[in-house]
Amino acid sequence: MTATAPDPAALSASHDIITIGMHADDVRRRLHGVCTTFVRVADVDAQPGAPIHVPPSAGEVRIAGAPDSRASAVSRVAEVRAATSGRPLSGFALSDLERLSVREQVTLRSLLEELCAAGLELVAEAPFDQLEDPRRAIEEVNIAGLALARLTIHQAPAVDTVAGFQRVYALQRDVAVLRSFAPLPRRFNPAVPSTGYEDVRRLALARLVVENIPSIQVDWALYGPKLAQVALTMGADDIDGVSAEDDVAQGRRRAPLEEIQRNIRAAALEPVERNGRYELITR
Amino acid sequence: MSIDHGIDHIVEKVRAGGRVDRDEALALYRRAPTAQLGQLADAIRARKHPEPVITYIIDRNVNYTNVCVARCAFCAFYRPVGSTEGYVLGFDELYRKIDETIAVGGVQLLLQGGHNPDLPLSWYEDLFHGIKSRYPAFKLHALSPPEVIHLSRLDQLPVPKVLRRLIAAGLDSVPGGGAEILVDRVRKLLHCYGKASADEWLDVMRHAHHLGLRTTGTMMYGTVETDEERIEHLLRLRALQDETGGFTAFITWSYQPDHTELAGSEATGVDYLRTLALARIVLDNFDNLQASWVTQGGKVGQLSLAYGANDMGSVMIEENVVRAAGASYCMDEVEIVRNIEDAGFQAKRRNMHYELLGDPIFREREVPRMLELATARADGDTSVPDELRHYPARSRQGKALRVVQ
Numbered sequence: 305m306t307a308t309a310p311d312p313a314a315l316s317a318s319h320d321i322i323t324i325g326m327h328a329d330d331v332r333r334r335l336h337g338v339c340t341t342f343v344r345v346a347d348v349d350a351q352p353g354a355p356i357h358v359p360p361s362a363g364e365v366r367i368a369g370a371p372d373s374r375a376s377a378v379s380r381v382a383e384v385r386a387a388t389s390g391r392p393l394s395g396f397a398l399s400d401l402e403r404l405s406v407r408e409q410v411t412l413r414s415l416l417e418e419l420c421a422a423g424l425e426l427v428a429e430a431p432f433d434q435l436e437d438p439r440r441a442i443e444e445v446n447i448a449g450l451a452l453a454r455l456t457i458h459q460a461p462a463v464d465t466v467a468g469f470q471r472v473y474a475l476q477r478d479v480a481v482l483r484s485f486a487p488l489p490r491r492f493n494p495a496v497p498s499t500g501y502e503d504v505r506r507l508a509l510a511r512l513v514v515e516n517i518p519s520i521q522v523d524w525a526l527y528g529p530k531l532a533q534v535a536l537t538m539g540a541d542d543i544d545g546v547s548a549e550d551d552v553a554q555g556r557r558r559a560p561l562e563e564i565q566r567n568i569r570a571a572a573l574e575p576v577e578r579n580g581r582y583e584l585i586t587r
Numbered sequence: 588m589s590i591d592h593g594i595d596h597i598v599e600k601v602r603a604g605g606r607v608d609r610d611e612a613l614a615l616y617r618r619a620p621t622a623q624l625g626q627l628a629d630a631i632r633a634r635k636h637p638e639p640v641i642t643y644i645i646d647r648n649v650n651y652t653n654v655c656v657a658r659c660a661f662c663a664f665y666r667p668v669g670s671t672e673g674y675v676l677g678f679d680e681l682y683r684k685i686d687e688t689i690a691v692g693g694v695q696l697l698l699q700g701g702h703n704p705d706l707p708l709s710w711y712e713d714l715f716h717g718i719k720s721r722y723p724a725f726k727l728h729a730l731s732p733p734e735v736i737h738l739s740r741l742d743q744l745p746v747p748k749v750l751r752r753l754i755a756a757g758l759d760s761v762p763g764g765g766a767e768i769l770v771d772r773v774r775k776l777l778h779c780y781g782k783a784s785a786d787e788w789l790d791v792m793r794h795a796h797h798l799g800l801r802t803t804g805t806m807m808y809g810t811v812e813t814d815e816e817r818i819e820h821l822l823r824l825r826a827l828q829d830e831t832g833g834f835t836a837f838i839t840w841s842y843q844p845d846h847t848e849l850a851g852s853e854a855t856g857v858d859y860l861r862t863l864a865l866a867r868i869v870l871d872n873f874d875n876l877q878a879s880w881v882t883q884g885g886k887v888g889q890l891s892l893a894y895g896a897n898d899m900g901s902v903m904i905e906e907n908v909v910r911a912a913g914a915s916y917c918m919d920e921v922e923i924v925r926n927i928e929d930a931g932f933q934a935k936r937r938n939m940h941y942e943l944l945g946d947p948i949f950r951e952r953e954v955p956r957m958l959e960l961a962t963a964r965a966d967g968d969t970s971v972p973d974e975l976r977h978y979p980a981r982s983r984q985g986k987a988l989r990v991v992q
Binding site: 320329499502529563566 | 888
C-alpha cells in the first residue's frame with residue numbers, strides 16, 4: 305500500500321487517522337526500515353548528594369530536574385560521572401541551563417563548558433518552545449563540546465501544529481545536529497489529557513514535516529506502552545525512557561527489556577537497543 | 588507499507604461485502620498490515636453506520652458479590668467462600684446505586700457477580716422484583732451465561748426455566764460475560780470449563796434469544812489461545828447470530844494479568860486494534876462493536892473508533908473486576924463525548940438495544956464530574972445484608988453465617 309504526496313496541512317485537519325499514519329509510516333520505513341531503537345535510562349536526581357543507582361543495563365544515565373545553582377550542577381555532574389562506569393551521561397533541560405546562566409550572570413557557553421569539563425556528555429533535552437533562541441542555544445551546546453540527546457516540546461500549542469513543526473524543520477536546517485525529535489508534549493493538563501487521535505496525528509505530522517531529523521521519538525514511561533506502541537506504526541522509530549531496572553518481580557516476561565521487545569515485535573518491527581550516544585548495543 | 592499480494596483477493600472480497608471463512612480470517616489476521624486491517628474494518632463500520640454517530644450508554648457496572656466457586660485462573664476479582672474479603676451487596680445498597688445512576692442520567696444496571704453458592708434463584712427474583720417495583724423504567728442487563736448455569740445447577744432447574752423466572756422477575760437482557768474464548772481446550776486451561784463449556788455458554792444465549800431477550804457477545808483474548816482459536820471463537824458467535832440474530836453488540840478486551848493465578852503479560856495495544864478490526868470483518872452480522880477503553884485506556888479506546896468500533900461502551904460509574912487485575916482507567920460522560928467528537932463523530936446516548944436516547948446529558952443539565960470509578964463497597968465495609976438470612980445457604984460457611992444472623 306503506497307501513500308502519495310501527503311499535504312501536512314490537509315492531513316492535520318483530517319480525522320482519517322489511519323491514512324495520516326500510513327503516510328508517516330512510509331517516511332519512517334524509508335528512513336529506518338523496520339528497525340526500532342530504544343534506550344534504557346537510569347534517572348538520577350539533580351540534587352547533589354542524592355542517591356545514585358546505575359543498573360548494569362542502563363544505556364544512558366540521565367540527571368533529571370533543574371539545578372539549583374551553577375556550582376550544584378557542576379558538582380552533581382562530577383558525582384554522577386564517577387558512578388557511571390563509562391556509560392553515556394546526559395542531564396538537564398537546555399532551557400533550565402539557559403535560565404541558570406542568566407541567573408548566575410555567566411554565558412550559556414561557559415556554563416555548558418563547565419558541565420562538559422565535569423563529565424557531562426549530552427544535554428538531555430532542548431524544549432523547543434521554552435528556549436529563548438533555540439538556534440543559538442543548540443549551537444552553544446555543540447561548540448561547548450556537548451551533544452543534544454533530543455529536541456522536545458514542553459507544552460502543546462493550542463493551534464497550528466504544522467507551522468510549529470515547520471519551525472523545527474528550519475531549526476535543523478540551520479543547526480544540523482539534531483538526532484531525535486520527541487513531538488509529544490512533556491507536560492499536559494491531567495484534567496484534559498490529549499486524546500489518542502491528537503497524539504498519533506501529532507507524531508505522524510512530525511514525521512512528515514520534520515524529515516531532516518532522523519528519529520521521531522516517543523517516551524515509553526510518559527505515554528505508556530499502548531500509545532507508544534501504536535505510535536511506532538504511525539511514524540515514530542525510537543523509544544526513550546525505558547526503565548533500566550531489571551525488575552522481574554512480576555515474572556521475566558514483565559521485565560522492562562522483555563516488555564519493550566515484545567511490544568516492538570508485536571507491531572511487526574525489529575527492536576534494537578541503543579545507548580545515549582545512539583550507538584547500537586549488542587549484548 | 589508493504590503489500591502482501593497473497594491476501595489481495597481476501598481484501599477485495601471484504602471490500603465487496605463478502606464473508607470471510609476461517610482460513611481467510613487467519614490470513615488477514617496474520618498477514619495484513621495493521622493499517623490495512625483498520626481500513627477494512629472502518630469501511631465496514633461506515634457501511635453499517637453511514638451517519639457519523641458514535642454511541643455510548645450511561646449505566647452502572649455493579650458486581651453484587653465477589654464470592655465465587657468457579658475459581659477461573661485469569662480472575663483477580665473473586666474470593667473463595669468463607670473469605671473475610673468476600674461480600675454480598677444488600678438490596679438497599681443496590682437501590683442506592685440505582686438512585687446514583689439515575690441522578691447522572693443512567694438508564695440501566697449491568698449486574699454481574701461471582702458464583703456464590705449462598706445466593707439461590709429466589710434471591711435474584713426478589714432483587715429484580717424489588718428493582719422493578721421501585722424503578723419501572725430502569726433496565727436490568729444482568730447475569731452472564733455462566734451465572735445462569737450456576738443458578739440452574741444450584742436450584743436444579745433447566746436453563747430455560749431459570750431464564751423464564753428471571754424474565755418474569757424483571758430481567759431485560761443478558762450480558763455476554765464469561766465467554767472468554769469459546770474453545771474447550773482453552774477453557775480447560777483457564778479453569779473455566781467447569782463454569783460453562785463453550786457449548787453451554789452458547790446454549791444459554793440461544794435460549795435467551797429464543798425467549799426474546801437481546802444479549803451481547805464478548806471475547807477475552809490474550810491468555811493461552813492460539814490465533815486459530817481466537818478466530819474459532821468469532822466464528823461460533825457469528826454462527827449463533829446467523830441462527831438467532833439475538834446479539835446486539837460484540838465487545839472484546841485483553842486479559843488483565845495483575846494479581847491473577849495465571850499471571851503472565853497483557854496483549855499489546857496494536858494487538859487489541861488488530862483483534863477489534865478482525866472482529867469487525869469476521870462478525871459481518873453484528874451491527875455494533877464496542878471500544879474497550881476500560882482495559883485499553885482512553886487513548887487506544889478512542890483509536891478503536893478508527894478500527895471498527897462504533898460505540899464507546901458504558902460510562903460505567905463503577906468497576907471492580909478489571910480494576911482488581913490492574914486496569915484502572917476512568918472516563919465520565921464529558922470525557923467520552925470529548926473523545927468521540929475529537930475523532931470527528933457526533934456523540935449520542937443509547938440504550939442496550941442501541942436505540943438513540945439523545946444528546947449528551949451534561950449538555951441538558953448539570954451533572955457532577957466523575958474522575959474516578961466507584962467500587963462495589965468502601966474499603967473495610969464487612970457488613971452482611973440483613974435480608975440474606977431469608978435465603979437458604981448452600982456452603983458450610985454460609986449456613987454458619989445464617990445461624991449467627
